[in-house]
Amino acid sequence: MTYDRLVCANCAAPVSEGRCPVCRANRQRLQQENPFAGLNPIALVALLAVLIAAVALLAHQTV
Numbered sequence: 001m002t003y004d005r006l007v008c009a010n011c012a013a014p015v016s017e018g019r020c021p022v023c024r025a026n027r028q029r030l031q032q033e034n035p036f037a038g039l040n041p042i043a044l045v046a047l048l049a050v051l052i053a054a055v056a057l058l059a060h061q062t063v
């Protein structure tokens, strides 16, 4: 991760160590910019759409 090399402006320790609240806040913010973290809501919506389609298909087949 890119934040491994960041040094905190507050405590001058690596942000990845999370020694102070500023470090932890920065680390959390940077982790949220991870593409996998941003994918989760989209994946949930896609999963929901697939479930609705599957239910609709099953309902259509049984009737």
Ligand SMILES: [Zn+2]
Residues within 6 Å of the ligand: 008, 009, 010, 011, 012, 013, 019, 020, 021, 022, 023, 024
């Ligand atoms: Zn810090």
